[in-house]
Amino acid sequence: MPRGIFITFEGLDGSGKTTQMRRLAAWLTSSGRTVVSLRQPGSTALGDRLRAVLLDSRSESALGPISPLSEMALMFADRAQAIAEIIQPALEAGSIVLCDRYTDSSEAYQGAGRQLGSLRILAMHAAVCNNLQPDLTLLLLPPLEAALARARRRNHRYAASQSQTASQPDSLPESQPTDENRFERESDDFYARIHAAYLEIAAREPHRVLTIANDDSGDNSIDAIELRIRALVAPRLI
Ligand code: ADP
Ligand code: TYD
Numbered sequence: 001m002p003r004g005i006f007i008t009f010e011g012l013d014g015s016g017k018t019t020q021m022r023r024l025a026a027w028l029t030s031s032g033r034t035v036v037s038l039r040q041p042g043s044t045a046l047g048d049r050l051r052a053v054l055l056d057s058r059s060e061s062a063l064g065p066i067s068p069l070s071e072m073a074l075m076f077a078d079r080a081q082a083i084a085e086i087i088q089p090a091l092e093a094g095s096i097v098l099c100d101r102y103t104d105s106s107e108a109y110q111g112a113g114r115q116l117g118s119l120r121i122l123a124m125h126a127a128v129c130n131n132l133q134p135d136l137t138l139l140l141l142p143p144l145e146a147a148l149a150r151a152r153r154r155n156h157r158y159a160a161s162q163s164q165t166a167s168q169p170d171s172l173p174e175s176q177p178t179d180e181n182r183f184e185r186e187s188d189d190f191y192a193r194i195h196a197a198y199l200e201i202a203a204r205e206p207h208r209v210l211t212i213a214n215d216d217s218g219d220n221s222i223d224a225i226e227l228r229i230r231a232l233v234a235p236r237l238i
Contacts, residue, residue, distance in 0.1 A: 014151025112197030
């Protein structure tokens with residue numbers, strides 16, 4: 001059985017990763033391939049717990065400040081579990097694995113956003129993930145302002161829909177849905193550092209990381225980007 005293909009989606013919050021990953025999964029499945037989709041943090045039982053802690057804006061009022069190193073370590077704990085439970089077995093079974101965020105997110109958000117530095121992230125990746133690298137990374141790069149506006153709109157809608165059911169906003173009981181707003185509250189400078197880090201990663205690893213720029217020139221509709229992604233993925237399929 002040939003090893004499967006490991007494809008990751010990267011980009012700022014609101015850059016369209018989830019939308020495009022769903023569409024690529026549907027296209028690959030309709031062409032008869034077995035696709036396993038996951039997101040980070042999350043997708044395992046442990047990872048979903050970690051996701052709730054890491055992304056909920058109420059975490060810090062419930063648990064106290066989460067230090068940048070602790071945040072990094074939790075992201076990697078989530079990743080190690082996903083590799084063991086989902087990614088490695090799926091690749092060994094010959095599936096195409098689609099993952100919404102992976103170690104590039106840690107390098108961009110914790111390495112650059114939280115200013116822990118790339119070297120520390122890459123060392124963690126070697127130690128905790130056995131250096132498992134994606135075969136292909138699709139980096140979606142709309143202009144910074146457009147991505148943030150989309151993510152903030154989406155999260156406000158989500159938070160508003162949940163606030164009708166949440167009775168204790170500062171606690172995190174397991175039964176309560178999370179608001180996933182912790183990162184979206186960060187400053188524009190934080191996101192500018194992340195944007196720059198993604199560009200550096202793409203320049204450093206041009207064979208693995210393909211950038212889908214989304215600027216004012218050309219058609220940047222969801223449909224047009226989907227077709228650009230198919231054209232980039234098709235040559236990598238076995
Ligand atoms: P991400 O997973 O990167 O946060 P999503 O796929 O959830 O991004 O998209 C965020 C929002 O932006 C959604 O409302 C989605 O419909 C919208 N969106 C995604 N891609 C585009 C695009 N190319 N043009 C306009 N809106 C888009
Ligand atoms: P998610 O809902 O996947 O992102 P998006 O808003 O793009 O749909 O949320 C994941 C958040 O976690 C996002 O803000 C980026 C952050 N993150 C890190 O900071 N480091 C990491 O290693 C990963 C995987 C995610």
